[in-house]
Structure formats: structure tokens, C-alpha cells
Amino acid sequence: MQTIQVGLIGLGNVGGGVATILTQQAELITQRLGARLMLKRAARRHPEHPIDVSLSASQVTGDALAVIHDPEIDIVVELMGGYEPARTYLLEALRAGKHVVTANKALLAEHGQELFEAAAAAGRDIGFEASVGGGIPVIRTIKEGFVANRFGAIASIINGTCNYILSQMSDEDLDFAEALKEAQALGYAEADPHFDIAGIDAAQKIALLASLAFGSWVPHQQVYTEGIDGLSRRDIAYARELGYRIKLLALAKTAGGRLDVRVHPAFVALDSWLAHVNGVHNAVSIQGDAVGRSMLIGRGAGAMPTGSAVVGDVVDVARNILQGSSGRVPPRAYQENSLQQLPLQKIDEVVCRYYLRFQVLDQPGTLAAIAGILGQHDISIESVLQKGRAHAQGTPVSVVMMTHEAREQSVQRALQAIASLPAVQGETIRIRVEDAMET
Ligand SMILES: NC(=O)c1ccc[n+]([C@@H]2O[C@H](COP(=O)([O-])OP(=O)(O)OC[C@H]3O[C@@H](n4cnc5c(N)ncnc54)[C@H](OP(=O)(O)O)[C@@H]3O)[C@@H](O)[C@H]2O)c1
Structure with missing residues (x-):
């Protein structure tokens, strides 16, 4: 039986989840893939620190390039986060003929075009399912499951930190500051929560989803973005009285030849689907002209849900390797010569x-x-x-x-x-x- 070897760069929260899944589900994956997936090596900043995954000390290195240039490794998985050196490592891996998988939405929102072009030019796969919606297979749904649809609107809750805070403000009648403190104590919010509560994380994710759905690159800096820090429990109470819930929505729609992409708090009717998505859950409601409206809901973060999406990509890439069909699905969902550049609608x-x-x-x-x-x-x-x-x-x-x-x-x-x-x-x-x- 063929073995496909995997190398990880980053062995933190998600990297640890991926290593655990690859070990614990090895037999199941082999039954489904028809080949063995083997985690050969992993790189981290501090290789000397103890780890709780089943890798021997000799498999863990501080040198990411050693993983990238290991001739036996077929798939390089980047789970270190940040822009650099993550971007350089992914480009280097593609140049070295490796297929790549990443969960790094910030990097893709900023340098996605360059990375997708590099993957297409190299004839290699780039998987990035875990970059939006954690464990929810929203990217595969847009690129493959709904390939027969022209998309109307995508309405999503894609930041679990904000959704948790707003849910607690609504259900427990907490102030923003109290709900944020609670989220931090539970590990649902970072010590510096700015990136999440200001809506920047959601803007990067919806920019990516909109780019894939509409075949037009959406620069995340141009997405109109408002966060949740200005919301008071008084408005949440009025919303309830009027028959609504307040959610941080990330929206993407077509509007007369333009793309309307924005992130802001919004009233959603109490009986709407998204009003029922609470706590740290994420959900993406997608309108397709053939399929109608569908909603994916699930865990948008965490080692195992995110690891599940990463390993899903790794298996997908491995299937393509086995069938000699790499590059089967274009990274940006459209053939390169069919991509366009639609203007963005101004918030005004x-x-x-x-x-x-x-x-x-x-x-x-x-x-x-x-x-x-x-x-x-x-x-x-x-x-x-x-x-x-x-x-x-x-x-x-x-x-x-x-x-x-x-x-x-x-x-x-x-x-x-x-x-x-x-x-x-x-x-x-x-x-x-x-x-x-x-x-
Ligand atoms: N956490 C989630 O739930 C989640 C969900 C969706 C997507 N993501 C994305 O997944 C990625 C990883 O997130 P995470 O939460 O797992 O991060 P994390 O826990 O901070 O782990 C980062 C890992 O990268 C390693 N690392 C950092 N710089 C490195 C370098 N220069 N060379 C080699 N290794 C390096 C670190 O090494 P040390 O261990 O030695 O410090 C650590 O193992 C990010 O892009 C994030 O946006 C995370």
C-alpha cells in the first residue's frame, strides 16, 4: 500500500489537533483513502518544549526548511500563523514541488492571490478549508458542492469570539465588558481581542469567501467593517422586544454589477436561521440560484474541529496525488482566465x-x-x-x-x-x- 508523507510547520493548537487526528484516525483514513498518510516531521519554534502528541523527539525540528525540503514529504501543512515567514515557506514548498495546506486566513486574505497563482503555476494543490469557519466545510461547498450555482448572497457568522460575547449579552443580560471578560476566562477570546471584536478577522474571512463565490478578488482592507465593542445591552434588549437578535454579520452579495461585502452588527429576525446560531458556533447561509438557501453550522475554531478541516484537505490532496489529478479544482474556484475584477459597492x-x-x-x-x-x-x-x-x-x-x-x-x-x-x-x-x- 502506498504511503503519502506529511510535514507540519507549526505544532501549536491546530498543529497538535492535526497530529492527533492523523494518529488516532489512521486506520479509518486508510480505509477511505486507500493509502497510508504518515506524519513524517514537524517544525516548531521551540522543538525542545515537550509535546503531547505521538511524535518522537527526532521528528520535531526547529528548522521549517528541513521539513519543506525533505524529499520524502509530499504535503506541507502550514499551521504557524502570521504573514512572514509563513508566506515564504508556502511559496518555497510550492517551488519545491510540494502540495500545501494552510489554515491561515490572515495570510490568504493578504497574499492569497500570489499563493493561489503560485500553486496553479506549479500544478500543485493548495488546501485552505480551515481558514474560514474552522471545521465547517464551507470552502469545499462553495467550490465544489454548489459549483452549479450562481450565488446571490452569503450571510455569515464567522467569528466565534464575537458570537459568544453577543450571545452572553443577550441571554445572560451582560454588558459588553463583562461578556468579553468571561470569553477571555474561557479561552474564547484572546488577551488582546482587538482583531476579533473590531470585525477584522470576519472581514478577512468574508473577503476570501466572496472572492471564491463571485470569482473576483476582494481586498479585505476594502471590506466595510464595524465591530461589536460599541454595542450596549440596552440595544440588545430593544432588539429582543422588537423581535430580533443582534449578530455580527459578515455579508457578501451582488448588487447591480458590484459586490456588496461588509461586516457589522445587524438585527436579524428572531425566527431567521442565523438568530439561532449562538455561543462560539459559526454558520454560513448561502443563497444559490439552483439550490436555494442552505446553511452550514458548526464549530468555527478549536484544535480538533480545525484539525478535522485540515486533515480533510490533506486527504483531498492525497487523493489527487494517487489519481494523478492535482490541480483538479482551481484554487480560486474559477479557471484563471475566467476571473474578473468587480467593483465593490460603497457603504453609502x-x-x-x-x-x-x-x-x-x-x-x-x-x-x-x-x-x-x-x-x-x-x-x-x-x-x-x-x-x-x-x-x-x-x-x-x-x-x-x-x-x-x-x-x-x-x-x-x-x-x-x-x-x-x-x-x-x-x-x-x-x-x-x-x-x-x-x-
Ligand atoms: N486556533 C484555532 O482554533 C484556529 C482556527 C482556525 C484557523 N486557525 C489558524 O491556524 C493557524 C495556527 O493557529 P494556532 O492556534 O494553532 O497557533 P499556535 O497555537 O500559536 O501555534 C503556532 C505554532 O507555530 C509554531 N511556529 C511559530 N513560528 C514558527 C516558525 N518561525 N517556524 C516554525 N514554527 C513556528 C509555534 O511553535 P512553538 O510551539 O514552538 O511556539 C507553534 O507550534 C493560524 O494561522 C490560525 O489563524 C486557528
């Missing part, structure tokens, strides 16, 4: 419904003044919610309005004008409402 042009919460002094005529300004900007109000009266004179009360569909630019201009009303205090909260048909 987005049209959706809005939740607006004004902080106003309880004075006669204030509501009429706000409604008047909204009307001047073509924004019509669907409903208004005002609870009670101010306890003390000069204390602002919250007035909540749900609008009908309006243009973002009009809403921004109206809010600027409303801010200058003497009775309006502080910043108005504005949260987009996403269509139940897509979520």
Missing part, C-alpha cells in the same frame, strides 16, 4: 432597514422634529418605541425608531442634522436590519 450606497435609538430630552415636539428630518431625507418610519418618561428633568430618554428601507448616505445625513437638535443628547445608535430572506 447600501439600502436596508435601520434601527435608530435617539437619546432625547423629554420635550414636546422632539419626536415630530426628528420625524421631519428623516422625512426630508426620504426615510420613512415603520415604528416608534418610547418607554416611560424621564425620571428627572434634564435626563434623556431613549426613543427607538425602526425605518423602512433607506439609503445609508441619507441616514448618515439625517443623523447629522438630527444631532444638531437641542433636545437630542449624545450619539444616536444606528444598527442595520438584515433581510430575513437572507439570514
